[in-house]
Amino acid sequence: MKHTIAVIVENKPGVLTRISGLFSRRGFNIDSLSVGATDNPAYSRMTISVEGDDVVLEQVVKQLSKLINVIRVSRLDPDESVERELAIIKVSANKDTRSEIMQIVSVFRARIIDVSPRSLIIEVTGDEKKVDALQQMLRQFGIKEMARTGKVSMVRGSKVVQTGP
Amino acid sequence: MMVRMTGAEAIIECLRREGVDVIFGLPGGVLLPLYDAIYSSDLRHILVRHEQAAAHAADGYARATGRVGVCLATSGPGATNLVTGIATAYMDSVPIVAMTGQVNTNLIGKDAFQEADITGITMPITKHNYLIKNSKDIPRVFREAFYIARTGRPGPVLIDLPRDITVDELEFDYPEVNLPGYNPSTKVHQLQIRRAAEALMAAERPVIYAGGGVRYANAHEELFQLATRLNAPVTTTLMGMGCFPTEHPLSLGMLGMHGTKYANLAVQEADVLLAVGARFDDRVTGKIASFAPKARIIHIDVDPAEIGKNVRVDIPVVGDAKNALAELLKHVQQKPWTEWNEKILMWKREYPLRYVRDENVIKPQFVIEKICELCPDAIIVTEVGQNQMWAAQFFKHKDPRNFITSGGLGTMGYGFPAAIGAKIGRPECEVIDIAGDGSFQMNIQELATAVVNDIPVKIAILNNGVLGMVRQWQTLFFGRRYSHTTLGDVPDFVKVAEAYGALGLRATKPSEVEDVLKEGLASDRPTVMDFVVHRDEKVSPMVPAGASLSEILELDS
Numbered sequence: 001m002k003h004t005i006a007v008i009v010e011n012k013p014g015v016l017t018r019i020s021g022l023f024s025r026r027g028f029n030i031d032s033l034s035v036g037a038t039d040n041p042a043y044s045r046m047t048i049s050v051e052g053d054d055v056v057l058e059q060v061v062k063q064l065s066k067l068i069n070v071i072r073v074s075r076l077d078p079d080e081s082v083e084r085e086l087a088i089i090k091v092s093a094n095k096d097t098r099s100e101i102m103q104i105v106s107v108f109r110a111r112i113i114d115v116s117p118r119s120l121i122i123e124v125t126g127d128e129k130k131v132d133a134l135q136q137m138l139r140q141f142g143i144k145e146m147a148r149t150g151k152v153s154m155v156r157g158s159k160v161v162q163t164g165p
Numbered sequence: 166m167m168v169r170m171t172g173a174e175a176i177i178e179c180l181r182r183e184g185v186d187v188i189f190g191l192p193g194g195v196l197l198p199l200y201d202a203i204y205s206s207d208l209r210h211i212l213v214r215h216e217q218a219a220a221h222a223a224d225g226y227a228r229a230t231g232r233v234g235v236c237l238a239t240s241g242p243g244a245t246n247l248v249t250g251i252a253t254a255y256m257d258s259v260p261i262v263a264m265t266g267q268v269n270t271n272l273i274g275k276d277a278f279q280e281a282d283i284t285g286i287t288m289p290i291t292k293h294n295y296l297i298k299n300s301k302d303i304p305r306v307f308r309e310a311f312y313i314a315r316t317g318r319p320g321p322v323l324i325d326l327p328r329d330i331t332v333d334e335l336e337f338d339y340p341e342v343n344l345p346g347y348n349p350s351t352k353v354h355q356l357q358i359r360r361a362a363e364a365l366m367a368a369e370r371p372v373i374y375a376g377g378g379v380r381y382a383n384a385h386e387e388l389f390q391l392a393t394r395l396n397a398p399v400t401t402t403l404m405g406m407g408c409f410p411t412e413h414p415l416s417l418g419m420l421g422m423h424g425t426k427y428a429n430l431a432v433q434e435a436d437v438l439l440a441v442g443a444r445f446d447d448r449v450t451g452k453i454a455s456f457a458p459k460a461r462i463i464h465i466d467v468d469p470a471e472i473g474k475n476v477r478v479d480i481p482v483v484g485d486a487k488n489a490l491a492e493l494l495k496h497v498q499q500k501p502w503t504e505w506n507e508k509i510l511m512w513k514r515e516y517p518l519r520y521v522r523d524e525n526v527i528k529p530q531f532v533i534e535k536i537c538e539l540c541p542d543a544i545i546v547t548e549v550g551q552n553q554m555w556a557a558q559f560f561k562h563k564d565p566r567n568f569i570t571s572g573g574l575g576t577m578g579y580g581f582p583a584a585i586g587a588k589i590g591r592p593e594c595e596v597i598d599i600a601g602d603g604s605f606q607m608n609i610q611e612l613a614t615a616v617v618n619d620i621p622v623k624i625a626i627l628n629n630g631v632l633g634m635v636r637q638w639q640t641l642f643f644g645r646r647y648s649h650t651t652l653g654d655v656p657d658f659v660k661v662a663e664a665y666g667a668l669g670l671r672a673t674k675p676s677e678v679e680d681v682l683k684e685g686l687a688s689d690r691p692t693v694m695d696f697v698v699h700r701d702e703k704v705s706p707m708v709p710a711g712a713s714l715s716e717i718l719e720l721d722s
């Protein structure tokens with residue numbers, strides 16, 4: 001089973017290493033990990049997607065909480081959260097295929113952000129499934145390069161994962 | 166008022182404020198400014214002969230006193246030599262602060278001479294670590310490091326000190342600890358305590374399983390009160406030896422792989438198992454699926470991550486053992502002596518720890534019994550292997566801080582330097598390292614440290630000429646194919662002792678054991694007692710690795 005957790009960490013050197021080291025040492029599987037700033041410059045927020053049963057998830061949360069630089073660990077219930085991932089994908093394109101690709105792009109409400117005679121760069125945001133589906137559709141034209149961010153996630157409504165202590 | 170001083174002076178000032186009275190270390194290039202500051206301070210420094218020993222000595226000091234132990238090593242090889250000692254302390258939750266020298270900040274990452282990424286290397290074996298890049302951070306980091314090391318679940322903290330920050334000046338200010346991500350839990354959950362109390366009151370076959378957490382929390386008195394009030398038998402882990410007097414009728418001794426048969430039988434029969442400050446290590450549980458199959462499990466631990474890590478727990482209680490047991494005591498009443506207690510007494514009579522005595526060959530168990538008889542209040546430190554198990558089994562433990570052993574990591578070479586640390590922490594006590602001939606040779610060079618600094622620890626070598634514990638497994642599980650476990654009869658430990666200026670004594674016959682011990686214990690010098698024992702004596706009983714505790718074997722010598 002896949003779980004998503006939000007981790008608020010202090011912006012200190014080595015924090016990412018401490019977290020990734022903990023995952024590999026304890027045999028936890030990370031599916032994706034993304035890190036970015038929060039509104040408070042002292043803290044960053046990570047969204048980690050982990051694979052495992054409830055016992056594993058509980059250990060992940062408890063072990064992460066033990067790290068001194070980790071301020072807060074929250075499990076994000078997928079049914080109550082919005083999840084987004086961004087991908088930019090460079091696909092081969094020529095006169096014959098360009099319009100077909102553009103149709104697909106519009107169905108997915110993705111955007112074209114770069115055009116050249118032989119390729120296009122497409123930007124898409126959405127949940128993991130949507131990005132996967134677009135990737136799948138574009139494969140027939142030849143994906144030359146792709147960069148995905150890993151997902152970020154947030155609970156719907158007024159509930160918040162507090163940043164800072 | 167703030168005072169201006171160098172980084173090195175600030176470090177000494179921090180150590181003074183933390184109440185550090187001794188550090189164990191060995192200098193090197195990048196540490197010259199710090200050692201220069203040590204030279205003009207009144208801080209006691211013990212010069213070791215190998216940095217591994219500095220870490221073990223700090224660890225032994227910490228275990229014997231309950232205070233934070235401190236060690237110091239230079240950059241690169243000095244720092245990496247600490248690694249085994251730090252890992253040993255980490256596995257057994259021992260509070261030490263390890264300081265390492267580092268190359269100048271502008272050289273970090275350039276593969277400079279004697280550079281090693283020691284914070285990277287020790288990340289998985291420290292509770293936390295720091296690389297100080299600015300001298301003004303020294304006071305804050307030191308204060309945090311000591312706080313982190315000794316609170317919550319204790320553990321080692323490493324501070325890496327680039328040379329330039331020890332030279333740069335700073336305004337000394339010792340700020341309060343402010344660690345938003347670190348809140349060691351101490352308050353226990355009342356509802357869980359009441360549930361635990363109810364389960365214990367209703368239990369017909371309760372067993373208490375106590376670990377090192379009881380010792381670190383100083384909870385042995387509460388444990389004693391709870392056990393006697395409930396008439397609940399108590400078994401301890403290797404780390405918990407001494408938290409409950411072995412001689413008490415409720416004592417089951419140690420459980421697990423080389424535990425007593427009656428402790429293991431009791432755990433397998435128990436209907437309620439109260440685990441306190443213990444972590445269900447595989448050497449304790451045997452095959453986990455069949456561990457304590459009939460029991461509801463209550464688990465008290467200061468580290469929430471330990472609860473539910475290895476076994477399912479019915480009643481989790483997060484909290485320090487002393488608080489939690491004190492709270493529990495408010496909710497339990499005196500229970501009678503029952504059939505369960507009688508059954509356990511019967512098991513104890515039926516399956517006592519035993520060995521076959523011999524008139525001609527010294528039995529290692531006999532040496533331990535004699536040590537216990539002659540010096541029951543000694544601090545017993547051990548090496549690793551058969552010597553360690555016999556020391557756990559045959560000494561009558563009664564004081565929680567008097568049994569010091571590397572449990573989690575099982576580090577050969579730990580005992581002797583740890584004994585040096587323990588002796589410095591508690592000089593009024595007799596400190597005896599029960600050693601194997603293999604283990605002792607891993608840090609034998611510390612005889613120099615003991616002699617030069619006049620630290621009269623006593624080493625009792627159970628000299629079987631082999632890596633005995635490994636040989637025992639070869640005998641039992643590998644058809645007596647003794648691949649590389651024979652050490653031979655070198656060195657002559659008496660001569661080695663004498664070469665270092667220590668006292669060396671030897672016993673080769675049972676009739677000599679007592680005299681050697683008496684002479685060794687009466688000596689006011691570091692003393693090596695070489696007991697030549699039979700090479701095929703086995704540690705018994707034994708639960709083979711991966712087997713259930715019920716499958717415990719009694720082995721003949």
Ligand SMILES: Cc1ncc(C[n+]2csc(CCOP(=O)(O)OP(=O)(O)O)c2C)c(N)n1
Pocket residue numbers: 548549550551552553575576577578600601602603604605627629631632633634635
């Ligand atoms: C540093 C280290 N290396 C290897 C081992 C594996 N090991 C465990 S017990 C043992 C034998 C110890 O021999 P000795 O110190 O003579 O003790 P004995 O078992 O003979 O009493 C060995 C090699 C270990 N625990 N630690």
Ligand SMILES: [Mg+2]
Pocket residue numbers: 601602603627628629630631632633
């Ligand atoms: Mg041996």
